[in-house]
Amino acid sequence: MSVRRLAASLLLSLLTAVAPAQATPGRTVAPGRTVAPGRAPTPPRRSLLGGQHIDGRCPPRFRRCLAFTFDDGPEIVTTPRLLDLLDAHHVRATFFVVGHRIDGDEPHHRAQRNLLREIARRGHLLGNHTYHHVVLGNLRPSQIAYEIDRTGDLIARATGRRPELLRAPYGLLTAPRSLGAVAARNLTPAYWMIDTHDWEVTSAEAVQARFRQELLEHPHGGVVLMHDTRPWSVRAFPLIMQVVARRNAELVARGEAPFAIINLDQFVVPRGAEALRGAPLNRRGARGSRRR
Numbered sequence: 001m002s003v004r005r006l007a008a009s010l011l012l013s014l015l016t017a018v019a020p021a022q023a024t025p026g027r028t029v030a031p032g033r034t035v036a037p038g039r040a041p042t043p044p045r046r047s048l049l050g051g052q053h054i055d056g057r058c059p060p061r062f063r064r065c066l067a068f069t070f071d072d073g074p075e076i077v078t079t080p081r082l083l084d085l086l087d088a089h090h091v092r093a094t095f096f097v098v099g100h101r102i103d104g105d106e107p108h109h110r111a112q113r114n115l116l117r118e119i120a121r122r123g124h125l126l127g128n129h130t131y132h133h134v135v136l137g138n139l140r141p142s143q144i145a146y147e148i149d150r151t152g153d154l155i156a157r158a159t160g161r162r163p164e165l166l167r168a169p170y171g172l173l174t175a176p177r178s179l180g181a182v183a184a185r186n187l188t189p190a191y192w193m194i195d196t197h198d199w200e201v202t203s204a205e206a207v208q209a210r211f212r213q214e215l216l217e218h219p220h221g222g223v224v225l226m227h228d229t230r231p232w233s234v235r236a237f238p239l240i241m242q243v244v245a246r247r248n249a250e251l252v253a254r255g256e257a258p259f260a261i262i263n264l265d266q267f268v269v270p271r272g273a274e275a276l277r278g279a280p281l282n283r284r285g286a287r288g289s290r291r292r
Helices: 003-016 079-088 107-121 141-159 176-184 204-217 231-253
Strands: 028-030 065-073 094-097 125-128 221-227
Touching: 065 079, 065 231, 079 107, 079 231, 094 141, 107 125, 107 141, 125 141, 141 176, 204 221, 204 231, 221 231
Parallel strands: 065 094, 065 221, 094 125
Antiparallel strands: none
């Protein structure tokens, strides 16, 4: 069997383990735009509330893993295409939602609320990314509460389920008042390990190159940070999956464990009596600009 055929076979076997079983017809989410056929949702089998912070590293039971996360959406211009690509590759992802994108009576607000429902319908997770995408530690307690609660309310109203995961803008969650607000709501904070830097480039090839480099720096993989609001990021996703397929073929040929494609529900470990800790990712996030 050629390397290409081996890679394709291996990737399919890895991804079908987390793929939903049956496609269902798509539906219109805005005038003139139709979401392509997707898959019925499979909600997490347990609550994701009250978890220890997800620092981006693979859970111990996985030798290598990748979990794709997309921040700052939904965006009616770009997210529907990404949903099609995720379906095509049998990948479930997590979308961290910015509240102001789905709050209002303008056509794009209504369309993006419909799109949020479509994301959930296809079996992806939704997380809270605050209302205005601001550094929580710079705000007063009442402002922090609004940023988190307003977004949670909007997601719950649109989908029937309040988000249980939170990603602080820029990965900054160290101030006692913002940590306290997250802990008081029993939310599980999520960070990342692989930053594609799609927020500072403008081509799919550049995103792919950055992912490839990050995978070399983090050979066990982890949580991947991307943004569904950027068209080049959407175009980069199948290119990234090509990188994963080639890398998996190489690993299997050497008798090593390949990358499993999982989602953030696989990362959640109950916090119990442990105090919520701050963002471990600041050591890496400090080197980039605050656009994430």
